[in-house]
Amino acid sequence: MEMERQPHVLLFPFPAQGHIKPMLTLAQLLCHAGIHVTFLNTELNHHLLTQRQALSARFPTLHFHSISDGLPSDHPRTIAVYYQDIVASLRSKTAPLLCQFLISKKNNVDKDSAAAAAAAQLPPLGCVITDGIMCFAIDAAEEVGIPVIVLPITSACSFWCYSCIPNLIQEAQLPFEDEDMDRIVSGVPGMEGLLRRRDLPSICRMPTDHPIMQFYIKETKAITRASALILNTFDDLESSILSHLAPRFSKIYTIGPLHALLKSRIKDDDLSSSSSSAAATASLRQEDRRCMTWLDTQRLGSVIFISFGSLVKLTRVELLEFWHGLVSSGTPFLWVLRSDVLWSDEGEHMGQVIPTELEMGTKERGFIVDWVPQEEVLAHEAVGGFLTHSGWNSTLEGIWAGVSMLCWPKLADQQVNSRCVGRFAKLARNSVSESGSSYHNLQQLIQDLRNL
Ligand code: UDX
Numbered sequence: 001m002e003m004e005r006q007p008h009v010l011l012f013p014f015p016a017q018g019h020i021k022p023m024l025t026l027a028q029l030l031c032h033a034g035i036h037v038t039f040l041n042t043e044l045n046h047h048l049l050t051q052r053q054a055l056s057a058r059f060p061t062l063h064f065h066s067i068s069d070g071l072p073s074d075h076p077r078t079i080a081v082y083y084q085d086i087v088a089s090l091r092s093k094t095a096p097l098l099c100q101f102l103i104s105k106k107n108n109v110d111k112d113s114a115a116a117a118a119a120a121q122l123p124p125l126g127c128v129i130t131d132g133i134m135c136f137a138i139d140a141a142e143e144v145g146i147p148v149i150v151l152p153i154t155s156a157c158s159f160w161c162y163s164c165i166p167n168l169i170q171e172a173q174l175p176f177e178d179e180d181m182d183r184i185v186s187g188v189p190g191m192e193g194l195l196r197r198r199d200l201p202s203i204c205r206m207p208t209d210h211p212i213m214q215f216y217i218k219e220t221k222a223i224t225r226a227s228a229l230i231l232n233t234f235d236d237l238e239s240s241i242l243s244h245l246a247p248r249f250s251k252i253y254t255i256g257p258l259h260a261l262l263k264s265r266i267k268d269d270d271l272s273s274s275s276s277s278a279a280a281t282a283s284l285r286q287e288d289r290r291c292m293t294w295l296d297t298q299r300l301g302s303v304i305f306i307s308f309g310s311l312v313k314l315t316r317v318e319l320l321e322f323w324h325g326l327v328s329s330g331t332p333f334l335w336v337l338r339s340d341v342l343w344s345d346e347g348e349h350m351g352q353v354i355p356t357e358l359e360m361g362t363k364e365r366g367f368i369v370d371w372v373p374q375e376e377v378l379a380h381e382a383v384g385g386f387l388t389h390s391g392w393n394s395t396l397e398g399i400w401a402g403v404s405m406l407c408w409p410k411l412a413d414q415q416v417n418s419r420c421v422g423r424f425a426k427l428a429r430n431s432v433s434e435s436g437s438s439y440h441n442l443q444q445l446i447q448d449l450r451n452l
Contacts, residue, residue, distance in 0.1 A: 006061065007449045008036040008123040010105060012098075012368050014041040014131040015069055015086060017310035019153050020049070023131070023231045024282040025258040026151065030040030031059035032265055034448045036122055038105060041057040042069040042094075044077070048284040063122070067101060070094055087133075087215060095136040102128070102144040104145045104311035126452045129230065135222035142225070146452060150226040151413050154390050155193070156238040156254075157420045158413035159231070161201055161246055162220045164188045168200075169208050176205070199419040202401055202411040212252070230445065232396065234431035234438045238420075255442045259375060261432045264439075285310075285371040292376065294367045298332050301384035305377055305403075307336040309391040312410045313343050320355065334367045334377065341427050378403055390418035400428050423431075 009030060013023035020041065027037045039062060046066035056062055060215035069086060070093025072079070077086070102132060105125035125146060132152025141148035152159050164187060168174045171187040181198040190197055197204070206213045223229070228251035235242065235254050246252060255261060295303065306326070308314070314322070319342065326333045354362050362368070374394070377383060378401035386398045390409040395417050398405045407418035431438040 006034045007126045008125045010038045012130045013042040015045050018393055021282045022153050024259050025262050031062045036061045038063045040065050089346045090135045098140045133218050133219050147227045149232040151221045154413040156233050156241045158416040160241050161416050190241050199415045230260050236427040253441045253445045255438045257400050260400050264432045287373045288369045291369050291372050295380045295382045298382035300381050303332045303382045304385040305334045306387040308389040312389045327358050332365045337368050390414040395437050
């Protein structure tokens, strides 16, 4: 492989698990093709990502860097305050740092001598790939004169819904005048007759002048300035909506499911299984692998797996209702109950404290854990069903595994995902095969990056 002829790309995700994972998977796919990738995380997530060393050892062209998110180290980064605080801080504090960082990478200069020596091995930075809710990074890349590509981590359907919010407002569909959440919504072309109010992104329940609503409107509009869009989806899954997005972008690369594409690429290269699992992992939390041993003891297709991703919080009432339902169902269950799952004003973690009336049922049939290797769990033959919050990564992982999904969408894009998801495991497999659309589109992306 002629290393010096490979381009150098910066990948910069929004600082949250569900955003970092697909971006890091893309990083591995690009490095696998020999492309140099600088992966930029906020300082906290840089340190939490304990797989960095293993990934750098696996992919010599993958370089990790960190940047301040501008928040004090003791800031409680919970979702209720996190989005507003982090978004403001990224814009005001991180944006100028990013500009400096881009300039140094574009010109191959670095103040630190060790970093300078490493930088000398790298070609000048030629492209930025950033998240769908970080338009300050588009501004920075434009200022420095580097082409920018955006990877919104949502489905095409959700992304299209967010893009149509100004239209929904214009058509007086937003804000809602009454509480009839089952009313069909017009104003999202291609989804007529399908979307009810309850299926719209959660921000649509806010007043239209709410800062968060305005933030999303602005971000979605800014993305159209990018040179191209990368979507973690595949053509057969969302073709009708993709045709609505196509006129807004000069190029759209649909290269999902990314996690499956990475696995298939690694398998194609016949790498050992131990190294392939190192490559596939991109977790900010410590995985508890005891659940795999527990799953081995369960009957084929008998277990319901419950996971609400990395951000969703439950009220105490919701938590207990799920718990009662699971125990009463008489079905074995594996439940990811994160230590921070309860709303912060509702006290301590309840996961380890089993309510007395549920003790026997939980001990007999349940396995509760803080964080699991989710892709492996979904692939386990004992798992027969997936109770999910419909985060887009989990949805694609569920589709890929071919398990039945019971959807409990809570926030952001999850409502749209849960409405649109079908049984598409076979289509997903076709898309990452050598003759499939995602495989072909990734090749095209790599080629275009080389031609920049
Ligand atoms: C966030 C938003 O909430 C979601 O709506 C959006 O689509 C993506 O960004 P998150 O809530 O964390 O993501 O959900 P999801 O997209 O499903 O991502 C969670 C990831 O964490 C998945 O890749 C899943 O495999 C992984 N995970 C989850 C684990 O590895 N172990 C676990 O125990 C739970």
